[in-house]
Amino acid sequence: MAGFISRGFTGHRRVSEDLAARLPPGQYVERGFPVLTAGPTPHIETSDWKLRVDGGVGKPREWTWDEFHELPFETIPCDIHCVTKWSKLGTSFGGVSVDTLLDGAEPRGEYVVQYSYGGYSTNLPLEDLTGGKAWVVTEHEGERLPREHGGPARMLVPHLYFWKSAKWIQGLRVMDHDEPGFWEMRGYHNYGDPWKEQRYWTD
Amino acid sequence: MDGLTPAEVRAPGQWQIGTVTSIKPETPRVKSFRIALPMWMEHLPGQHYEVRLTAPDGYRAQRSYSIASSPLDAGGIELTIDRLEDGEVSPYFHDVVVEGDEVEVRGPFTSYFVWRGERPVLLVGGGSGVVPLMSMLRHRRLTMPDLPMRLLYSVRRADDVIYADELGEDAVLTFTREAPDGWTGHVGHVDPDLVAQVAASLMPGTAFVCGSDGFVEAATKLLLGSGFMEREIRTERFGATGQP
Numbered sequence: 001m002a003g004f005i006s007r008g009f010t011g012h013r014r015v016s017e018d019l020a021a022r023l024p025p026g027q028y029v030e031r032g033f034p035v036l037t038a039g040p041t042p043h044i045e046t047s048d049w050k051l052r053v054d055g056g057v058g059k060p061r062e063w064t065w066d067e068f069h070e071l072p073f074e075t076i077p078c079d080i081h082c083v084t085k086w087s088k089l090g091t092s093f094g095g096v097s098v099d100t101l102l103d104g105a106e107p108r109g110e111y112v113v114q115y116s117y118g119g120y121s122t123n124l125p126l127e128d129l130t131g132g133k134a135w136v137v138t139e140h141e142g143e144r145l146p147r148e149h150g151g152p153a154r155m156l157v158p159h160l161y162f163w164k165s166a167k168w169i170q171g172l173r174v175m176d177h178d179e180p181g182f183w184e185m186r187g188y189h190n191y192g193d194p195w196k197e198q199r200y201w202t203d
Numbered sequence: 204m205d206g207l208t209p210a211e212v213r214a215p216g217q218w219q220i221g222t223v224t225s226i227k228p229e230t231p232r233v234k235s236f237r238i239a240l241p242m243w244m245e246h247l248p249g250q251h252y253e254v255r256l257t258a259p260d261g262y263r264a265q266r267s268y269s270i271a272s273s274p275l276d277a278g279g280i281e282l283t284i285d286r287l288e289d290g291e292v293s294p295y296f297h298d299v300v301v302e303g304d305e306v307e308v309r310g311p312f313t314s315y316f317v318w319r320g321e322r323p324v325l326l327v328g329g330g331s332g333v334v335p336l337m338s339m340l341r342h343r344r345l346t347m348p349d350l351p352m353r354l355l356y357s358v359r360r361a362d363d364v365i366y367a368d369e370l371g372e373d374a375v376l377t378f379t380r381e382a383p384d385g386w387t388g389h390v391g392h393v394d395p396d397l398v399a400q401v402a403a404s405l406m407p408g409t410a411f412v413c414g415s416d417g418f419v420e421a422a423t424k425l426l427l428g429s430g431f432m433e434r435e436i437r438t439e440r441f442g443a444t445g446q447p
Contacts, residue, residue, distance in 0.1 A: 004220060004307050006256040008299040011264055013291040026265040028291065035416040036440055038315055040423040040433055085265055148416065187313035200312055202216025
């Protein structure tokens with residue numbers, strides 16, 4: 001539809017050039033942190049919480065809340081991009097790198113399904129979780145991660161649309177094949193690169 | 204391939220230029236836009252379309268809007284748009300768009316917050332969260348009027364009631380700020396008594412809840428407390444600045 005102009009539209013929410021350069025196509029800057037969840041918000045006590053690395057691995061791993069907090073913890077400054085069009089720029093999370101979690105697990109597949117308390121799941125290639133690109137986080141901007149944003153712990157994969165960062169993370173299942181997750185089966189793109197605007201199946 | 208009949212490229216996924224054929228003011232800040240589509244296809248009640256605005260210099264803004272019409276309402280869609288003061292797309296629709304204007308859209312998209320004929324069904328809407336629920340209600344009225352489906356609709360005041368002329372016995376309203384004169388129904392936020400009254404005949408069933416995050420959070424808690432199964436409660440939440 002090249003050439004189409006919306007009659008009378010000028011755009012009054014434009015942002016400065018430096019912010020615009022950080023904004024993927026079709027996104028707008030949101031100062032808040034909207035909540036988007038497909039069902040009721042799960043409630044997980046940290047005393048019941050466990051995080052697993054399982055599936056196609058040589059050595060399955062599991063951490064309790066206390067054990068998880070003995071792992072190297074980092075602060076991750078990032079921009080996040082939600083497929084519903086908002087982007088939150090210059091935010092930060094605190095958590096543990098997936099590289100640390102996979103260390104010693106001996107993954108034997110090229111794909112991973114993130115699975116969550118409450119039943120949510122999302123899939124991605126293993127290589128999108130390694131090399132300092134993904135974390136399990138328990139803090140947002142220095143505060144404990146609120147329950148509605150996935151607390152006690154969620155995934156953070158900021159280079160993909162944010163539905164690829166599962167809230168209420170329970171485990172990472174290494175797979176020898178790609179298996180579409182919750183939204184990937186219901187219309188959203190299998191990979192979800194915001195810079196290529198991969199929102200839906202046909203994008 | 205020579206022997207095959209060429210098939211027209213169809214939505215979803217394709218951007219297309221629709222034409223606004225009618226505009227209906229619903230409330231002081233909400234209007235419904237009927238948009239005729241050259242590549243119209245049936246949607247599922249609850250699905251949404253994307254709207255893309257392009258300025259002369261190429262600057263663009265995109266938003267998603269729920270479809271309000273039934274899929275039997277062929278040839279186009281109705282989008283009901285809440286005017287957000289600090290918005291970029293909704294004020295354009297309210298202040299600029301007139302009948303006959305062209306708008307760029309694509310859809311319909313996603314298949315979770317959709318009604319596929321499950322029964323019974325409880326719809327719970329807060330404010331403009333009623334929009335996708337109205338698609339379900341309208342579709343049920345056109346296809347299975349006897350199917351048990353009720354709408355519980357929370358609004359602030361009489362001025363805020365969208366689709367006021369279409370709400371019949373299958374809709375129960377509550378006014379959270381100010382009820383109209385002579386109102387004998389429920390007043391205040393959705394509470395356990397109101398849920399029990401509206402949902403009693405609809406359990407076990409499926410619930411669709413749409414509104415602000417605070418509204419959805421409160422309503423889903425009440426539904427869980429009244430006996431709805433967690434997996435039978437589907438929600439759609441607006442972002443912090445309002446309609447998604």
